Amino acid sequence: MYLKSVLAASTAVMLAGPVMAEPTAEVLHWWTSGGEAKSVAVLQDQFKAEGGTWTDMPVAGGGGDAAMTALRARVLSGNAPTAVQLKGPAIQEWYEETGLADISAVADENNWADVLPAQIAEHMKCEGQWCAAPVNVHRVNWLWGNKQILDEHGIEMPTTWDEFNAAAEKLQEAGVTPLAHGGQAWQDATIFETVVLGLGGPEFFQKALVDLDPEALQSDTMKQVFDEMRTIRGYVDDNFSGRDWNLATAMVMNGEAAFQIMGDWAKGEFLAAGKEPGTDFVCAQTPGEGFLYNVDSFAFFELDGEDKQQGQALLAKLIMGPEFQKTFNLNKGSIPARTDVALDDFDSCAVESNKAMNAGAEDGSLLPSYAHGMALRGAPAGAITDVVTAHFNSDMSSDDAVQQLVDAVANAM
Amino acid sequence: MEWLERNVPKMVLAPSFVAIMIFVYGFIAWTAWISFTKSRLMPKYDLDGIGQYERLFAAPRWDVAMNNLFIFGGLFIVISMAIGLALAIFLDQKIRAEGVLRTIYLYPMALSLIVTGTAWKWILNPGLGIQETVRGWGFESFTFDWIIRPDMAIYVIVLAAVWQASGFVMALFLAGLRSVDGEIIRAAQVDGIPTHRIYSAIIIPTMAPIFLSAFIVLAHLAIKAFDLVIALTGGGPGYATDLPATYMYAMAFSRGDLGQAASSAMIMMMVIFAIVVPYLYSELRPRHDK
Numbered sequence: 001m002y003l004k005s006v007l008a009a010s011t012a013v014m015l016a017g018p019v020m021a022e023p024t025a026e027v028l029h030w031w032t033s034g035g036e037a038k039s040v041a042v043l044q045d046q047f048k049a050e051g052g053t054w055t056d057m058p059v060a061g062g063g064g065d066a067a068m069t070a071l072r073a074r075v076l077s078g079n080a081p082t083a084v085q086l087k088g089p090a091i092q093e094w095y096e097e098t099g100l101a102d103i104s105a106v107a108d109e110n111n112w113a114d115v116l117p118a119q120i121a122e123h124m125k126c127e128g129q130w131c132a133a134p135v136n137v138h139r140v141n142w143l144w145g146n147k148q149i150l151d152e153h154g155i156e157m158p159t160t161w162d163e164f165n166a167a168a169e170k171l172q173e174a175g176v177t178p179l180a181h182g183g184q185a186w187q188d189a190t191i192f193e194t195v196v197l198g199l200g201g202p203e204f205f206q207k208a209l210v211d212l213d214p215e216a217l218q219s220d221t222m223k224q225v226f227d228e229m230r231t232i233r234g235y236v237d238d239n240f241s242g243r244d245w246n247l248a249t250a251m252v253m254n255g256e257a258a259f260q261i262m263g264d265w266a267k268g269e270f271l272a273a274g275k276e277p278g279t280d281f282v283c284a285q286t287p288g289e290g291f292l293y294n295v296d297s298f299a300f301f302e303l304d305g306e307d308k309q310q311g312q313a314l315l316a317k318l319i320m321g322p323e324f325q326k327t328f329n330l331n332k333g334s335i336p337a338r339t340d341v342a343l344d345d346f347d348s349c350a351v352e353s354n355k356a357m358n359a360g361a362e363d364g365s366l367l368p369s370y371a372h373g374m375a376l377r378g379a380p381a382g383a384i385t386d387v388v389t390a391h392f393n394s395d396m397s398s399d400d401a402v403q404q405l406v407d408a409v410a411n412a413m
Numbered sequence: 414m415e416w417l418e419r420n421v422p423k424m425v426l427a428p429s430f431v432a433i434m435i436f437v438y439g440f441i442a443w444t445a446w447i448s449f450t451k452s453r454l455m456p457k458y459d460l461d462g463i464g465q466y467e468r469l470f471a472a473p474r475w476d477v478a479m480n481n482l483f484i485f486g487g488l489f490i491v492i493s494m495a496i497g498l499a500l501a502i503f504l505d506q507k508i509r510a511e512g513v514l515r516t517i518y519l520y521p522m523a524l525s526l527i528v529t530g531t532a533w534k535w536i537l538n539p540g541l542g543i544q545e546t547v548r549g550w551g552f553e554s555f556t557f558d559w560i561i562r563p564d565m566a567i568y569v570i571v572l573a574a575v576w577q578a579s580g581f582v583m584a585l586f587l588a589g590l591r592s593v594d595g596e597i598i599r600a601a602q603v604d605g606i607p608t609h610r611i612y613s614a615i616i617i618p619t620m621a622p623i624f625l626s627a628f629i630v631l632a633h634l635a636i637k638a639f640d641l642v643i644a645l646t647g648g649g650p651g652y653a654t655d656l657p658a659t660y661m662y663a664m665a666f667s668r669g670d671l672g673q674a675a676s677s678a679m680i681m682m683m684v685i686f687a688i689v690v691p692y693l694y695s696e697l698r699p700r701h702d703k
Contacts, residue, residue: 184649241560241646242534378454379453379668379670386474
């Protein structure tokens with residue numbers, strides 16, 4: 001409760017302006033499923049406890065597409081919401097289109113720069129000023145395994161893609177589906193980026209999927225990546241087309257498949273089914289080094305009105321508060337964006353994730369996920385995904401895929 | 414009083430006329446404008462030539478979508494009309510329980526395309542549906558996995574769409590068959606003309622306008638097709654079953670690329686015009702032959 005009183009006190013200081021207006025916030029988000037809704041409710045309660053008025057505006061559907069459509073309609077009609085769930089380069093894109101509120105005062109007061117990894121802090125800034133607050137960090141490059149199957153066949157979690165291929169072939173001979181996968185474009189893209197990271201290393205990933213360097217895109221390494229994608233295609237079962245990711249996770253859980261490559265939201269499925277990390281399932285980074293992050297954040301639009309601006313300041317402060325970062329991420333399965341939150345209550349996979357994030361922040365292998373909209377804007381990211389999914393779902397050669405990749409990226413700029 | 418009489422119809426029609434001018438033609442013009450700009454996340458209004466159309470036609474995914482439209486549209490229209498006509502002719506044989514059969518065939522039309530798509534997705538899933546069932550009967554080598562094969566998946570969409578629409582086409586044709594003057598048919602029968610000749614030389618030619626209506630209805634269903642694809646394959650495997658409508662949706666709502674979405678919408682509209690304008694022309698031109 002000490003924390004709460006600190007929060008209350010600092011809010012009181014903040015509120016002691018010349019005009020005493022009540023902070024209000026209308027919050028547009030798409031966290032509507034069980035664990036996510038619970039996580040938002042935590043924020044809502046804290047906001048109300050500080051004397052604010054919260055108007056909830058949840059828009060479900062399409063993995064955020066519906067919410068973004070709602071946002072566009074609101075902004076076009078000149079009535080932007082106070083805070084919006086936005087992430088990655090979309091924050092800067094919106095900043096260029098309409099401008100975003102400057103929340104540097106809150107950020108500086110609470111030393112955000114010191115408690116966030118530099119790479120992630122960069123996403124929260126628009127032309128040097130703070131314009132968004134991070135909520136969590138998902139690690140994308142996770143490999144999940146069914147412990148029982150792996151033990152049965154004497155397989156260790158692979159650390160190189162060659163080891164992964166060897167393990168998969170062994171499993172296939174034994175009649176086990178090696179990889180649970182859902183044939184949806186974003187899932188294909190998720191595997192693709194982990195292979196790029198694994199085979200090319202962090203520097204190559206940065207060049208190819210963040211800087212879109214044509215030389216990297218048409219390099220031999222990229223051809224090897226597509227070769228590996230073709231190999232991986234052989235390890236999934238026949239019915240993978242269109243399968244949702246959580247059904248693929250269930251396959252690993254139920255012993256129908258050995259591995260899944262998916263971000264740490266998959267852990268939520270395991271935990272919800274009462275599975276224990278280490279005994280029922282194992283988590284390891286996908287073969288190779290590095291940390292691909294997917295960070296959810298809230299951005300704040302420029303609005304008139306003392307009450308709304310105070311609502312934004314209060315919200316930004318609460319979102320980055322250690323208390324909220326902990327409760328929220330325990331519910332959501334991700335890890336806090338703040339590096340100074342104690343992880344005592346988190347499971348072993350989350351602790352591992354946090355360790356890798358801090359190490360990655362040091363040596364530069366902390367990289368944005370392209371498949372989850374952290375590295376690139378919508379058009380180029382979509383163009384790459386088109387090529388990846390077309391290659392994965394057909395018999396296109398790696399040479400053709402690389403050529404298409406270069407053309408598609410050029411066409412999307 | 415007389416003034417009122419003359420002007421009331423105009424006054425009553427005016428609001429809907431204005432609404433249509435703004436919400437249909439106004440927005441078509443707006444979309445056309447956007448398609449000539451560099452709009453991404455939000456609309457921008459600075460004209461930028463035909464760059465968006467060049468990008469559109471350079472995108473392999475758009476090629477696939479347009480090819481699929483022609484494959485899907487062509488097969489869907491031809492097969493639906495053939496099955497619909499056959500069903501209508503069989504039902505027209507003064508058979509017993511016609512009302513029940515008619516309802517059974519017409520029923521799929523009452524379903525939403527989302528339901529049709531989802532049901533067929535399960536039926537065609539190799540691990541759940543027909544393939545698994547037939548294999549369960551002992552035919553181990555039986556394979557019916559079109560839905561997961563990029564080269565065949567578009568035909569799955571045709572299959573589901575035909576199932577949905579052919580009953581409706583049947584109803585159209587049945588009404589057409591019934592509207593043919595019974596006297597002419599009886600006269601032909603008296604003359605000893607065989608039934609298949611009566612159909613091919615008398616009834617079907619008199620039904621020509623019905624064919625045209627059926628064609629127009631089916632053609633615009635095909636071009637607009639969206640929810641069926643989303644429910645059945647989600648555009649996959651890969652983007653093998655993308656249609657122009659799903660392409661436009663992806664650009665506008667998932668990728669924040671409004672310019673691309675607008676230009677693809679304009680191309681879709683031109684395809685519809687290419688079909689509808691000749692139809693309107695033939696319908697609206699003054700008839701001299703009467």
